[in-house]
Amino acid sequence: MGRKSADDAATDAQGRLRQAELVISNVLRWGVILSATIIALGVVWFYLDGGGASQALATYPRSLGGIVQQLGRGEPLALVALGLLLLLLTPIARVAISILVFALERDWLYTVITIIVLLILLVSLALGRGGA
Amino acid sequence: MAAPPHLLFFALVFAASLAAGLIGSLVGLGGGVFVVPLLTLVFGLPLPEAIGASIISVIATSSGAAAAYVRDRITNLRVGMFLEIATTLGAITGAFLTAIAPTGLLFFIFGLVLVVSAAPLIMRFGEELPEGVKNDRWAERLGLAGSYRDERLGREVAYQVKRVPLGVALMYGAGLISGLLGIGSGTFKVLAMDTAMRLPVKVSTTTSNFMIGVTAAASAGIYFQRGDINPVVAAPVALGVLAGATVGARVLARLSNRSIRKLFVPILLFIALSMLIRGGSMLLGG
Numbered sequence: 001m002g003r004k005s006a007d008d009a010a011t012d013a014q015g016r017l018r019q020a021e022l023v024i025s026n027v028l029r030w031g032v033i034l035s036a037t038i039i040a041l042g043v044v045w046f047y048l049d050g051g052g053a054s055q056a057l058a059t060y061p062r063s064l065g066g067i068v069q070q071l072g073r074g075e076p077l078a079l080v081a082l083g084l085l086l087l088l089l090t091p092i093a094r095v096a097i098s099i100l101v102f103a104l105e106r107d108w109l110y111t112v113i114t115i116i117v118l119l120i121l122l123v124s125l126a127l128g129r130g131g132a
Numbered sequence: 133m134a135a136p137p138h139l140l141f142f143a144l145v146f147a148a149s150l151a152a153g154l155i156g157s158l159v160g161l162g163g164g165v166f167v168v169p170l171l172t173l174v175f176g177l178p179l180p181e182a183i184g185a186s187i188i189s190v191i192a193t194s195s196g197a198a199a200a201y202v203r204d205r206i207t208n209l210r211v212g213m214f215l216e217i218a219t220t221l222g223a224i225t226g227a228f229l230t231a232i233a234p235t236g237l238l239f240f241i242f243g244l245v246l247v248v249s250a251a252p253l254i255m256r257f258g259e260e261l262p263e264g265v266k267n268d269r270w271a272e273r274l275g276l277a278g279s280y281r282d283e284r285l286g287r288e289v290a291y292q293v294k295r296v297p298l299g300v301a302l303m304y305g306a307g308l309i310s311g312l313l314g315i316g317s318g319t320f321k322v323l324a325m326d327t328a329m330r331l332p333v334k335v336s337t338t339t340s341n342f343m344i345g346v347t348a349a350a351s352a353g354i355y356f357q358r359g360d361i362n363p364v365v366a367a368p369v370a371l372g373v374l375a376g377a378t379v380g381a382r383v384l385a386r387l388s389n390r391s392i393r394k395l396f397v398p399i400l401l402f403i404a405l406s407m408l409i410r411g412g413s414m415l416l417g418g
Contacts, residue, residue: 021202029199036374043367047139062359080363084188087370088352090195091345098209109274114213117346120220124350127224 153376194345226311
């Protein structure tokens, strides 16, 4: 009896893991589709707008604030930059979601390992250094 | 800044990035090794912009393929997450050492390391799955063993993991190199997982793919703020690589591990050669 319920628990855990993996997979897919769509729309707008004739080349935005500001002025490259920024955030989102997934699985060792990874990422972002 | 914003430029960069994303997603690299020379040598773009675009390429390869890999459970998330600690610490160390590092010599040395590391891969050309691999103490404690559904073999493949401490040391080294030399280190990551830890090749390349995306994201914010990510250049790279990596993820599931290894070795040698040339010219040029 005891053996059987342990197996059931393992099956349950396996099921939760599959569920969690599907959530990660969907979040990633939609994140990527959304950023690709925004980039593509920005590119089409840019070329319809005259492309090279635009003064924007030297002044494309470098921060979220800059993106919002330039979008307000109707600058197509700001839309492209928004899509790119979204794409850059997907791996970090993936790590953050993984923390939740491991915690839901009650896999505390990997919850801690993943939190450490996220912290190192944030430190290296803050340091302004880090490898490619 | 001098990006030629012609449609032809867009189309050519898109096509080349599609190929880079396809190959990168199969063999666990970010495609920077193809994108950077194309943008600098062929289109004459300044190096910082090319590197900015290559960071985009790495992340697009990683995220573009990831959705499929996670669903098929090919990526070993535990192995990737655990080793990512070593890689990111290595990358930070490397970034601090750049000022004092003999860059030319390092390119040359690591180029040679790659050439040498091709030998065990070539010797295992015929191997589909590693056999007789037993978990070491660390793999047992960390629960690194896993399984994935292999479409090619039509069955679930269970595998164990060995030489974890060596894998960790190599991953730290991979991070160190990428921090020091500003290059991606997917090749070194695949080698660490394939040759040292003896994971199945597909698991090694897809897990490397996961890891390079995370590591690149750590530095991407900096490139973005510095203005190295020029939307005109990065857009065709991002869209091309995303499309290529999505296709690559589907292809990978159907390829045999043997074919992936055969694809990896020439690319490894190409990267080794380009590192040797770069190191050599830096050494000779002073």
